Amino acid sequence: xxxxxxxxxxxxxxxxxxxxxxxxxxxxxxxxxxxxxxxxxxxxxxxxxxxxxxxxxxxxxxxxxxxxxxxxxxxxxxxxxxxxxxxxxxxxxxxxxxxxxxxxxxxxxxxxxxxxxxxxxxxxxxxxxxxxxxxxxxxxxxxxxxxxxxxxxxxxxxxxxxxxxxxxxxxxxxxxxxxxxxxxxxxxxxxxxxxxxxxxxxxxxxxxxxxxxxxxxxxxxxxxxxxxxxxxxxxxxxxxxxxxxxxxxxxxxxxxxxxxxxxxxxxxxxxxxxxxxxxxxxxxxxxxxxxxxxxxxxxxxxxxxxxxxxxxxxxxxxxxxxxxxxxxxxxxxxxxxxxxxxxxxxxxxxxxxxxxxxxxxxxxxxxxxxxxxxxxxxxxxxxxxxxxxxxxxxxxxxxxxxxxxxxxxxxxxxxxxxxxxxxxxxxxxxxxxxxxxxxxxxxxxxxxxxxxxxxxxxxxxxxxxxxxxxxxxxxxxxxxxxxxxxxxxxxxxxxxxxxxxxxxxxxxxxxxxxxxxxxxxxxxxxxxxxxxxxxxxxxxxxxxxxxxxxxxxxxxxxxxxxxxxxxxxxxxxxxxxxxxxxxxxxxxxxxxxxxxxxxxxxxxxxxxxxxxxxxxxxxxxxxxxxxxxxxxxxxxxxxxxxxxxxxxxxxxxxxxxxxxxxxxxxxxxxxxxx
Ligand code: GCU
Numbered sequence: 001x002x003x004x005x006x007x008x009x010x011x012x013x014x015x016x017x018x019x020x021x022x023x024x025x026x027x028x029x030x031x032x033x034x035x036x037x038x039x040x041x042x043x044x045x046x047x048x049x050x051x052x053x054x055x056x057x058x059x060x061x062x063x064x065x066x067x068x069x070x071x072x073x074x075x076x077x078x079x080x081x082x083x084x085x086x087x088x089x090x091x092x093x094x095x096x097x098x099x100x101x102x103x104x105x106x107x108x109x110x111x112x113x114x115x116x117x118x119x120x121x122x123x124x125x126x127x128x129x130x131x132x133x134x135x136x137x138x139x140x141x142x143x144x145x146x147x148x149x150x151x152x153x154x155x156x157x158x159x160x161x162x163x164x165x166x167x168x169x170x171x172x173x174x175x176x177x178x179x180x181x182x183x184x185x186x187x188x189x190x191x192x193x194x195x196x197x198x199x200x201x202x203x204x205x206x207x208x209x210x211x212x213x214x215x216x217x218x219x220x221x222x223x224x225x226x227x228x229x230x231x232x233x234x235x236x237x238x239x240x241x242x243x244x245x246x247x248x249x250x251x252x253x254x255x256x257x258x259x260x261x262x263x264x265x266x267x268x269x270x271x272x273x274x275x276x277x278x279x280x281x282x283x284x285x286x287x288x289x290x291x292x293x294x295x296x297x298x299x300x301x302x303x304x305x306x307x308x309x310x311x312x313x314x315x316x317x318x319x320x321x322x323x324x325x326x327x328x329x330x331x332x333x334x335x336x337x338x339x340x341x342x343x344x345x346x347x348x349x350x351x352x353x354x355x356x357x358x359x360x361x362x363x364x365x366x367x368x369x370x371x372x373x374x375x376x377x378x379x380x381x382x383x384x385x386x387x388x389x390x391x392x393x394x395x396x397x398x399x400x401x402x403x404x405x406x407x408x409x410x411x412x413x414x415x416x417x418x419x420x421x422x423x424x425x426x427x428x429x430x431x432x433x434x435x436x437x438x439x440x441x442x443x444x445x446x447x448x449x450x451x452x453x454x455x456x457x458x459x460x461x462x463x464x465x466x467x468x469x470x471x472x473x474x475x476x477x478x479x480x481x482x483x484x485x486x487x488x489x490x491x492x493x494x495x496x497x498x499x500x501x502x503x504x505x506x507x508x509x510x511x512x513x514x515x516x517x518x519x520x521x522x523x524x525x526x527x528x529x530x531x532x533x534x535x536x537x538x539x540x541x542x543x544x545x546x547x548x549x550x551x552x553x554x555x556x557x558x559x560x561x562x563x564x565x566x567x568x569x570x571x572x573x574x575x576x577x578x579x580x581x582x583x584x585x586x587x588x589x590x591x592x593x594x595x596x597x598x599x600x601x602x603x604x605x606x607x608x609x610x611x612x613x614x615x616x617x618x619x620x621x622x623x624x625x626x627x628x629x630x631x632x633x634x635x636x637x638x639x640x641x642x643x644x645x646x647x648x649x650x651x652x653x654x655x656x657x658x659x660x661x662x663x664x665x666x667x668x669x670x671x672x673x674x
Pocket of ligand 1: 158159200201278282317356631
């Protein structure tokens, strides 16, 4: 009836917002109003059944019947489709004559490849493809496409802004919340094939039998969707859980403990993926406690899971309290000499930048620097430093920026994407990880637009060469429908959004200027934390004469960690991209920028630009009010208002602080502080 009223009002020329509430639960999986019915499976498996179920739910009435099956099923093999190059996970969707009828075939070598093909078909239809002419073929470029949950066993989520953990440890393993299935569907639709269940700041209990049983229950839900579970392992677990005296990786008792523990896990979860480890970082235990290297630590765990084809993802996010070296240099200093020393089933997992998920960081110097080691890229989907759940910041552009960055490690075109997908140095293993932004909020991610960041991660994990623009468009079409007025507006807002956050929180390569501990809001003045490298003043080094961190030869010489061509470019402020200027250089406030402005004038202009971009997003969102359902529209509008207020807070507090340091007035034409 609501629909009828809406249609009537629409016919009378009233602009009507779609009448239905939409709480965002469906993500990119909105069911079709009249779904296709002629869907048939050849072969039999839980995964194929799930694939067909998705089509029967989400695919709108199709002009052709659809048949799903593995490429070696006799019915499909007889069609002689070009499936050879698809690998284990690639799919082919194309029309062919089957039993005398033109039929849409969804196929691939494995069940999960067929599942990915089904989701690709749905996506194609929702983004406007003509199914009668469809011809899709795609294989993932990266092998391990993994979400890292920073979920704690008490139900809280570290740096999570979308409610409590999805995992209800209390009712697992007996109760499998249907939401776990919906979560798996949403991930499988993107091609995500691994989930690390618990926080990298891991508790030893996660390796005890009761928690292994809970992980097993989740693994059972995820398995038909092509998703493996992994666990974060606490390095000192042999002491805490195993009651050994030591966790020294060269101690045979410790090695035997990990082996037995791995065997126990694999008995319960035969396709268990392996371990993720944060060691000797921010107070976590690790091999350095025993004067062993990170390679020795990683290899001990690798040996324990190797007989089961498991892997170890060993994080390179290390920096030590006692180390006077520039924090941005420490991971490289520690890991680069270990290249070639890791076991075959170890990947080193490296954050996109050398500090910590700032709104902008130059790419991490380890990318390209360890040719013998498969290197995983770790991205943060949750917006720890970009305004938590409220600020609209589409991270597709940020992910794209790092993937496209040219390490020059093997000449021009040695992009981070090619390091990560394994093609630059021909690695068998390749992987990418995203720190998840999901929780128990109805919309999963705390806001509608935050869903796009999860989506963008998944799509780039499948194909790191996709453009952020295209992904934004795809997402908007599946989220809001195909009205170009809404889609164009959403995409425009998304593409401008991350740069706006950079502008109002720390333009021109400034970073780590946020409030202490919680990491929300400005705090560039903070200087009293016990660990020097946690203080914002450590990063900006502003004084009366200038601002910025000198990472050239006259400073920490972090630039020397990059390949010579990049190092040369970054050694000179005139050839350094202005977006990274103060990351690498300490410059006088009157330094001449490309715009002709002084550095100070440029900084102020960027802060102002950040605020006005948010105002622009608000105005754009206002224009589509009648075209988006009220629930999602209103929440987004309210959040944009919060963002606008807080962008001004960031700008005004930051500028007031800089002015207290440099003694300069606000340049003429700058917006008045509020
Ligand atoms: C950041 C974050 C921590 C997290 C750490 C990590 O420092 O603030 O909460 O534990 O990254 O990635 O290990």
